[in-house]
Amino acid sequence: MQGLIMPHTTSDTLLTLNVELGERSYPIHIGAGLLGDPRWLEPYLAGRQVMIVTNETVAPRYLERLRQGLSGDREIREVVLPDGEHTKTLDSVSRIWDALLDAGFNRRCTLVALGGGVIGDMAGFAAACYQRGVAFIQVPTTLLSQVDSSVGGKTGVNHPRGKNMIGAFWQPRAVLIDTDTLKTLPERELSAGLAEVIKYGLIRDAEFLTWLEAHMRELRDLDASALSEAIHRSCALKAAVVAEDETEQGVRALLNLGHTFGHAIEAHQGYGAWLHGEAVGVGMLMAAELSHRLGWLGKDDMARVSAILEAAGLPRTAPQSMATADFLDRMRLDKKNLDSKLRLILLRSLGDACVHDATPQAELDDLLETFPRG
Amino acid sequence: MQGLIMPHTTSDTLLTLNVELGERSYPIHIGAGLLGDPRWLEPYLAGRQVMIVTNETVAPRYLERLRQGLSGDREIREVVLPDGEHTKTLDSVSRIWDALLDAGFNRRCTLVALGGGVIGDMAGFAAACYQRGVAFIQVPTTLLSQVDSSVGGKTGVNHPRGKNMIGAFWQPRAVLIDTDTLKTLPERELSAGLAEVIKYGLIRDAEFLTWLEAHMRELRDLDASALSEAIHRSCALKAAVVAEDETEQGVRALLNLGHTFGHAIEAHQGYGAWLHGEAVGVGMLMAAELSHRLGWLGKDDMARVSAILEAAGLPRTAPQSMATADFLDRMRLDKKNLDSKLRLILLRSLGDACVHDATPQAELDDLLETFPRG
Numbered sequence: 039m040q041g042l043i044m045p046h047t048t049s050d051t052l053l054t055l056n057v058e059l060g061e062r063s064y065p066i067h068i069g070a071g072l073l074g075d076p077r078w079l080e081p082y083l084a085g086r087q088v089m090i091v092t093n094e095t096v097a098p099r100y101l102e103r104l105r106q107g108l109s110g111d112r113e114i115r116e117v118v119l120p121d122g123e124h125t126k127t128l129d130s131v132s133r134i135w136d137a138l139l140d141a142g143f144n145r146r147c148t149l150v151a152l153g154g155g156v157i158g159d160m161a162g163f164a165a166a167c168y169q170r171g172v173a174f175i176q177v178p179t180t181l182l183s184q185v186d187s188s189v190g191g192k193t194g195v196n197h198p199r200g201k202n203m204i205g206a207f208w209q210p211r212a213v214l215i216d217t218d219t220l221k222t223l224p225e226r227e228l229s230a231g232l233a234e235v236i237k238y239g240l241i242r243d244a245e246f247l248t249w250l251e252a253h254m255r256e257l258r259d260l261d262a263s264a265l266s267e268a269i270h271r272s273c274a275l276k277a278a279v280v281a282e283d284e285t286e287q288g289v290r291a292l293l294n295l296g297h298t299f300g301h302a303i304e305a306h307q308g309y310g311a312w313l314h315g316e317a318v319g320v321g322m323l324m325a326a327e328l329s330h331r332l333g334w335l336g337k338d339d340m341a342r343v344s345a346i347l348e349a350a351g352l353p354r355t356a357p358q359s360m361a362t363a364d365f366l367d368r369m370r371l372d373k374k375n376l377d378s379k380l381r382l383i384l385l386r387s388l389g390d391a392c393v394h395d396a397t398p399q400a401e402l403d404d405l406l407e408t409f410p411r412g
Numbered sequence: 413m414q415g416l417i418m419p420h421t422t423s424d425t426l427l428t429l430n431v432e433l434g435e436r437s438y439p440i441h442i443g444a445g446l447l448g449d450p451r452w453l454e455p456y457l458a459g460r461q462v463m464i465v466t467n468e469t470v471a472p473r474y475l476e477r478l479r480q481g482l483s484g485d486r487e488i489r490e491v492v493l494p495d496g497e498h499t500k501t502l503d504s505v506s507r508i509w510d511a512l513l514d515a516g517f518n519r520r521c522t523l524v525a526l527g528g529g530v531i532g533d534m535a536g537f538a539a540a541c542y543q544r545g546v547a548f549i550q551v552p553t554t555l556l557s558q559v560d561s562s563v564g565g566k567t568g569v570n571h572p573r574g575k576n577m578i579g580a581f582w583q584p585r586a587v588l589i590d591t592d593t594l595k596t597l598p599e600r601e602l603s604a605g606l607a608e609v610i611k612y613g614l615i616r617d618a619e620f621l622t623w624l625e626a627h628m629r630e631l632r633d634l635d636a637s638a639l640s641e642a643i644h645r646s647c648a649l650k651a652a653v654v655a656e657d658e659t660e661q662g663v664r665a666l667l668n669l670g671h672t673f674g675h676a677i678e679a680h681q682g683y684g685a686w687l688h689g690e691a692v693g694v695g696m697l698m699a700a701e702l703s704h705r706l707g708w709l710g711k712d713d714m715a716r717v718s719a720i721l722e723a724a725g726l727p728r729t730a731p732q733s734m735a736t737a738d739f740l741d742r743m744r745l746d747k748k749n750l751d752s753k754l755r756l757i758l759l760r761s762l763g764d765a766c767v768h769d770a771t772p773q774a775e776l777d778d779l780l781e782t783f784p785r786g
Contacts, residue, residue: 128506139573142744167541170568170579194544199513205544206580370516 053270057189057277062209066188066273068266072216073177074106082212083112084173085146090116091134091161092152093125096179099222104152104177115141119157123310126156126196128204134164148173148211154180154227155187155314159205162193166208176210179219181231181265182315185238185272188213190280190293201301217265225258229351230315232257233296235268236346237322238275241292244389246271247346254349292391295383296321299356302368306360319352328397328405329385339388355412362406427644431563431651433583440562440587440651442643444636447551447590448480456586457486458547459520464490465508465535466526467499470553473596478526478551489515493531497684500530500570502578508538522547522585528554528601529561529688533579536567540582550584553593555605555639556689559612559646562587564654564667575675591639599632603725604689606631607670609642610720611696612649615666618763620645621720628723666765669757670695673730676742680734693726702771702779703759713762729786736780 052069072078088108092101097118108114117137119130138147149172151161158176165174178184194205220228232254239247249271250257256264276293283290300321304312326343329335335343347354369380380402381395426443446452462482466475471492482488491511493504512521523546525535532550539548552558568579594602606628613621623645624631630638650667657664674695678686700717703709709717721728743754754776755769 128502132502135571135578139571139577163541167537167568167578167580169577170566170581192544194541197509197513203513203543204509204541206541207544 053266055273058281064210064212066213068215068269070218070262072214074103076107076109078214079107082175084148087113087143087147089138090150090152091157093119093121093157095121096153123156128195131160131164131195138168145169145172150175152177155183158183158187159193162208163205166193166206174210176213180223181220181228182234184215184269186234189273189276217262220260230313232350233315233319233352235272237295238272241295241391242275251346291393292383295391296325298369298382299324302365305368306364307357316353319347320356323354324409325384334386355410358411365406427640429647432655436583438584438586440647442589442640444592446588448477450481450483452588453481456549457522461487461517461521463512464524464526465531467493467495467531469495470527497530502569505534505538505569512542519543519546524549526551529557532557532561533567536582537579540567540580548584550587554597555602556608558589558643560608563647563650591636594634604687606724607689607693607726609646611669612646615669615765616649625720665767666757669765670699672743672756673698676739679742680738681731690727693721694730697728698783699758708760729784732785739780
């Protein structure tokens with residue numbers, strides 16, 4: 039895994055990161071103004087046929103600009119899905135497959151995901167399974183999807199019984215991150231994206247955490263340079279973890295810091311009520327609190343975790359309506375619970391996460407009982 | 413790719429073939445009486461949780477015997493689907509996912525496909541996408557699935573617009589072929605399986621073709637030794653091709669001899685009306701006829717192809733109701749047509765197939781016009 043900085047004329051600072059996965063390696067290009075420039079999209083298309091997958095919110099803002107990044111002889115179609123986490127279903131993916139088949143698209147077609155994580159996950163899953171796998175390019179337009187879905191190859195949909203239960207590992211041919219798209223992102227979604235950025239600092243990079251504490255204001259003010267730096271560093275951290283462990287057998291589990299609690303919150307509240315990053319933010323605070331009770335994090339550390347979440351504009355309390363039993367029921371199905379043993383990601387120190395499968399039930403119960411609701 | 417013959421006490425001749433695919437290598441065990449013997453199933457289970465996927469025809473015959481091959485401390489569930497190609501849909505696969513989630517099965521569960529190709533394709537696809545991929549064991553109970561679906565890792569479902577349009581490449585951990593299960597197979601399905609066996613001889617092994625001409629009677633009489641030999645050789649031929657080309661970029665296309673025409677017949681008649689092997693048999697005769705017209709096969713060769721299909725009890729005429737235009741419409745969407753160019757698998761000689769993408773349209777039209785209907 040290596041990142042390199044390249045000079046470029048489109049924007050002052052274009053950053054490119056190569057995600058090294060052998061035959062499936064791909065670049066992430068990060069910068070302002072990439073979207074309408076054919077130099078960034080054209081080289082990664084598999085054939086003439088291009089299916090753009092986007093949603094009703096993103097389409098009016100960026101679909102035309104994306105089309106400008108495609109040369110005239112392409113056969114371009116699009117699927118515009120409704121917006122929101124509740125649309126992340128097998129039915130929506132079936133609509134993409136229907137559109138591909140209606141257009142007579144073959145195995146050399148390319149799917150381009152234009153939107154947030156929901157669009158990326160669905161378009162990626164559609165690509166993974168269309169004629170047993172076709173090319174796929176990610177153009178993430180939310181901070182969360184830029185720092186999270188860009189790396190890792192996870193695709194899929196939710197099931198009434200659990201998040202991301204149906205899916206596949208499928209790598210994109212390229213990821214194009216145009217930081218200009220964040221200008222139209224609601225502030226609440228920006229904060230949710232920052233939760234995942236903070237996560238990378240917490241699990242693996244104490245220095246980055248300190249950098250984030252110093253630059254949180256600039257990030258929330260959409261300073262282009264700070265954003266590019268934070269996205270690049272987040273993607274690089276994730277890419278390093280994924281390159282070590284592509285199919286999530288070991289170290290990759292650390293990326294799930296806050297996710298066991300967070301998924302429980304999302305599922306209990308109904309997908310879409312809480313943003314994923316908001317739920318993960320509270321989940322990280324719960325994991326930090328448990329780490330503190332196990333004697334790993336000091337009081338100062340806890341205060342820093344809480345303060346940076348606050349600075350990012352994130353909630354720090356669990357839903358009022360969620361009882362301890364609600365958490366436990368939802369956590370039982372979590373994918374990290376191998377053969378019914380509960381596994382949690384905890385923090386040995388700030389910047390050093392670990393997999394912990396020996397959390398005493400009483401300790402967990404007590405945390406869930408006493409963690410603040412709001 | 414290597415096959416080795418091992419002595420074994422369950423049956424006189426147990427054959428084992430190792431399909432070499434690096435990390436995804438797996439064995440195919442072939443013999444009589446494997447089904448109820450724990451030695452053949454237990455070593456390949458990923459964890460305690462086992463989901464058997466089968467259909468209403470196979471379940472009463474073999475489900476109990478399969479369960480006897482599982483030790484007492486397993487958590488065993490089953491999904492019994494309706495029988496037939498028309499059930500090979502996303503809805504059926506969703507039923508498998510629902511059953512897995514209802515049972516609270518995690519990423520360490522194992523799916524066991526007990527049945528023909530339809531069950532294998534659906535269970536394999538369900539395994540490929542459940543929590544982004546879980547373990548999978550094939551127990552094929554038809555000759556077609558034993559010689560075809562056992563090797564290659566192709567899984568998936570049909571779409572109203574085309575066969576196998578939605579799917580994934582997903583390798584089993586093991587394939588267990590109990591030749592005893594062929595005793596309850598309808599004769600028509602045995603013949604359909606023989607079509608694929610003949611295919612391996614036609615595309616790659618003239619000597620095997622001669623062996624088949626000599627042993628066709630024994631195969632149709634279910635002679636155990638002849639069956640094991642034919643299955644082993646077919647799987648070995650397919651495994652050699654797949655090992656060269658796991659994701660079907662090149663030589664693997666040869667395995668589709670007869671399939672472009674065959675798929676058109678199946679789709680036009682409605683899936684299930686013709687058995688897959690029956691359609692492929694006629695498709696191979698059409699491909700042979702076209703090869704003859706291009707000057708590659710002699711009259712004697714054509715007569716041998718026709719005679720061995722007849723000896724196997726297979727149809728040798730296309731459906732009465734299918735006009736030339738019906739074939740052309742269906743063939744247009746075929747996955748082998750990259751960027752709208754028609755590619756066919758033809759025979760340079762018996763035992764030597766090739767990919768041909770320069771068939772003159774007039775030649776193809778003439779074949780489709782004049783090929784016998786019945």
